[in-house]
Amino acid sequence: MKRAFRFLSFLILLSTLSHTNLGATSSDSLRHELRQAGHDTTRIKVLFALGRQFIDGPSDSLLFYYQNALHIIHKNLQNYPDRESTSDDPLHRTFKNLELRALIELGIEYFYRSDYNLALEYYFAAAEVAIALNDVSHLSECYGEIGIVYKNQGRYDEALDFQTKAINIAYTLNEPDWTAICNNNIGNIYKAKGFYSLAIDYYLKALNTFREMNQPRRMANCMQSVGTLFLEQQNHQKALEYYQQALEISLETGDRIRQINLKMSIGNTLAEMGQTKLAKKNYFEVLQIYDSTGYLHGIDDCYKLLGLAYLDEQNADSAALFFDKALTISKKENDLNNMAEIYGKQGMVYLEHRNFDLALAILNKSDSLARVIGAPDLVMDAALNLYHLHQTLGKADVALKHYVHYATMKDSLFKEAQYRAITEMEIKYESVKSEQDIAMLRQKTTVQELIISRRNRLLWSAAIIFVVLIVGGYFYYQNRRLKAVQKAAELENRLLRAQMNPHFIFNSLIAIQGFIYEKNPVEAGDFLAKFANLIRLTLENSRSEFVSLEKEIDMLKVYLQLQQVRYQGKFIFEINVDENLDPENLKIPPMLAQPFIENAVEHGIRHKAEKGCIKILFQKENKNIRVIVEDDGVGREAAMKLRKKDKPQSLAISITRERLKILGKKYKQKFMVQVSDLKDANGQPLGTRVELTMPVQDD
Numbered sequence: 278m279k280r281a282f283r284f285l286s287f288l289i290l291l292s293t294l295s296h297t298n299l300g301a302t303s304s305d306s307l308r309h310e311l312r313q314a315g316h317d318t319t320r321i322k323v324l325f326a327l328g329r330q331f332i333d334g335p336s337d338s339l340l341f342y343y344q345n346a347l348h349i350i351h352k353n354l355q356n357y358p359d360r361e362s363t364s365d366d367p368l369h370r371t372f373k374n375l376e377l378r379a380l381i382e383l384g385i386e387y388f389y390r391s392d393y394n395l396a397l398e399y400y401f402a403a404a405e406v407a408i409a410l411n412d413v414s415h416l417s418e419c420y421g422e423i424g425i426v427y428k429n430q431g432r433y434d435e436a437l438d439f440q441t442k443a444i445n446i447a448y449t450l451n452e453p454d455w456t457a458i459c460n461n462n463i464g465n466i467y468k469a470k471g472f473y474s475l476a477i478d479y480y481l482k483a484l485n486t487f488r489e490m491n492q493p494r495r496m497a498n499c500m501q502s503v504g505t506l507f508l509e510q511q512n513h514q515k516a517l518e519y520y521q522q523a524l525e526i527s528l529e530t531g532d533r534i535r536q537i538n539l540k541m542s543i544g545n546t547l548a549e550m551g552q553t554k555l556a557k558k559n560y561f562e563v564l565q566i567y568d569s570t571g572y573l574h575g576i577d578d579c580y581k582l583l584g585l586a587y588l589d590e591q592n593a594d595s596a597a598l599f600f601d602k603a604l605t606i607s608k609k610e611n612d613l614n615n616m617a618e619i620y621g622k623q624g625m626v627y628l629e630h631r632n633f634d635l636a637l638a639i640l641n642k643s644d645s646l647a648r649v650i651g652a653p654d655l656v657m658d659a660a661l662n663l664y665h666l667h668q669t670l671g672k673a674d675v676a677l678k679h680y681v682h683y684a685t686m687k688d689s690l691f692k693e694a695q696y697r698a699i700t701e702m703e704i705k706y707e708s709v710k711s712e713q714d715i716a717m718l719r720q721k722t723t724v725q726e727l728i729i730s731r732r733n734r735l736l737w738s739a740a741i742i743f744v745v746l747i748v749g750g751y752f753y754y755q756n757r758r759l760k761a762v763q764k765a766a767e768l769e770n771r772l773l774r775a776q777m778n779p780h781f782i783f784n785s786l787i788a789i790q791g792f793i794y795e796k797n798p799v800e801a802g803d804f805l806a807k808f809a810n811l812i813r814l815t816l817e818n819s820r821s822e823f824v825s826l827e828k829e830i831d832m833l834k835v836y837l838q839l840q841q842v843r844y845q846g847k848f849i850f851e852i853n854v855d856e857n858l859d860p861e862n863l864k865i866p867p868m869l870a871q872p873f874i875e876n877a878v879e880h881g882i883r884h885k886a887e888k889g890c891i892k893i894l895f896q897k898e899n900k901n902i903r904v905i906v907e908d909d910g911v912g913r914e915a916a917m918k919l920r921k922k923d924k925p926q927s928l929a930i931s932i933t934r935e936r937l938k939i940l941g942k943k944y945k946q947k948f949m950v951q952v953s954d955l956k957d958a959n960g961q962p963l964g965t966r967v968e969l970t971m972p973v974q975d976d
Contacts, residue, residue, distance in 0.1 A: 377406045404416060420443040433469055457487055458483070461502065480503050484503070498523075517543065547559065561583075596622070604616065613646060614650060617647045624636045625662060643658075656686055663679040814831060818868060826854075847883070847888060848889040852894075880910070881908040883910075884916065901973060903968060906969070953966045
């Protein structure tokens with residue numbers, strides 16, 4: 278992201294000047310204004326305007342003007358040594374606002390100069406000023422910029438924390454453009470963590486907003502991010518398509534920083550496609566842009582990519598030259614990831630030159646550094662490089678040791694990818710739940726606003742009794758209907774939460790994790806597919822008042838299969854359907870039988886010593902369907918005693934009874950739930966039987 282609020286802030290500064298006219302755009306005019314300025318606030322704003330002219334480079338010029346402005350600001354603030362509050366002195370507050378802007382601009386500039394530590398120092402100083410001024414808008418900007426720096430340093434959890442703080446403030450301020458920028462930044466973090474599905478969701482949210490607001494620079498940023506995701510998936514043509522669209526926009530807008538990133542991305546894509554000459558052409562064009570801007574951020578990546586290109590052409594001397602240049606800058610940035618990777622490439626160049634001693638020393642550096650930063654992919658690459666070296670040296674035993682390490686790391690990365698997929702699914706599930714809660718809150722707010730509005734109208738029409746009676750009756754009916762709809766929606770949402778409770782999800786994920794650790798990828802994949810299918814079916818079914826009997830049976834089968842795995846085959850189950858029923862075309866209310874089935878598993882079968890059985894039968898009864906759930910568990914009396922000890926919090930069965938009452942009123946039929954105990958001739962419990970009658974719909 279290139280300077281989130283710079284242009285907007287600059288326009289605000291121009292509009293607030295009272296002693297000078299900064300509408301002129303030439304440097305000579307601005308310098309003349311600077312010489313004529315009589316007040317320090319005006320001088321500072323002129324310096325800002327001069328610095329703003331170099332937003333796309335040269336960097337030294339921008340730093341010169343903003344640092345001079347900050348010097349004047351601090352000189353004036355020294356006149357207020359004991360001030361903790363700025364609210365009672367407008368001039369003091371003005372200087373603090375100017376200080377805030379200068380600190381943010383300097384932080385951005387040092388970020389692009391790859392001086393991350395100094396950039397963070399300026400950002401945190403700016404955040405303190407924003408807090409003192411109670412300026413939540415700029416505080417959100419500071420948090421976002423801090424998150425970007427942390428992301429570039431590989432500190433992804435800290436980056437996500439600050440970006441979340443930034444977007445939460447953006448939501449409260451109702452600033453769609455800044456919210457979209459935060460969405461794009463969060464997408465970058467999830468992409469770096471390997472959560473590609475989550476990343477694309479955030480990118481598309483941001484891109485849609487930028488298109489609506491006609492912000493081409495930010496559109497180019499999002500398009501580049503989407504292109505990078507396609508590149509990760511080896512879809513080179515699609516990646517080039519997005520990169521080229523973004524490059525056209527950046528050329529039109531004069532965004533040279535974006536041009537640098539895009540040309541490197543295009544070059545990298547072409548290199549992967551085997552078009553090395555075209556790739557190098559893009560890289561050298563990037564170096565020309567760097568020369569004109571004075572920035573260093575990312576130039577080490579360009580040198581590294583050139584080294585790789587020459588390595589592909591078997592030009593080891595040129596490759597070594599560019600790897601050395603890249604390493605010098607990476608050391609200055611303390612970019613440990615890049616250093617480890619470049620050491621590995623240098624070592625292979627030395628191996629190519631048969632300089633075995635130097636190759637061994639450099640490759641050992643790569644391996645040690647990769648282990649220190651804990652980057653599994655780099656550790657794996659280092660092990661493979663050392664394997665090739667020792668194999669060339671004829672040291673079979675050492676080579677084998679490194680190859681085993683390489684194979685182990687490769688297996689570890691596979692497991693990590695599987696775990697990441699589970700984590701991403703869990704995050705998405707929580708996100709869906711959160712969106713449902715927000716939607717429910719908005720629905721309640723809308724209903725309350727409607728009620729208040731109707732009451733006001735009734736008061737205004739009190740003089741006309743006849744009209745009041747008619748209008749009052751109408752609104753009374755509508756109010757009852759809305760409450761019924763709202764109550765039904767609340768019941769559906771509560772049932773969904775009760776059905777997919779965190780305990781069940783946690784145990785399912787632990788079961789998947791267990792399969793992975795036990796090196797049972799087939800079982801893990803099967804369980805994961807069933808678990809994902811259950812969540813999908815549950816979410817789909819919960820949105821409809823009626824679903825096909827076939828879908829409901831599919832959901833129950835998957836649920837029971839997961840419970841079987843969870844309880845290690847403690848029970849078997851049967852699902853039978855009356856021959857007179859057409860499961861594909863017959864529709865029933867979703868998720869009515871599931872709570873009773875869950876009850877049978879959790880309170881009947883679970884506490885039984887031997888293996889249990891659950892039978893489910895769907896029968897036609899007039900215009901309704903009767904569902905019979907029968908288990909051979911410990912019985913209700915024994916389950917009740919155990920339930921008091923467990924102190925359960927599930928309300929799924931009581932919610933189901935409420936749903937049946939509402940459905941009965943709506944369809945003018947009475948739907949019953951009958952629960953009976955199964956006993957033998959001696960009165961000993963044999964289990965529990967539930968008979969549930971529900972309405973149906975025919976297609």
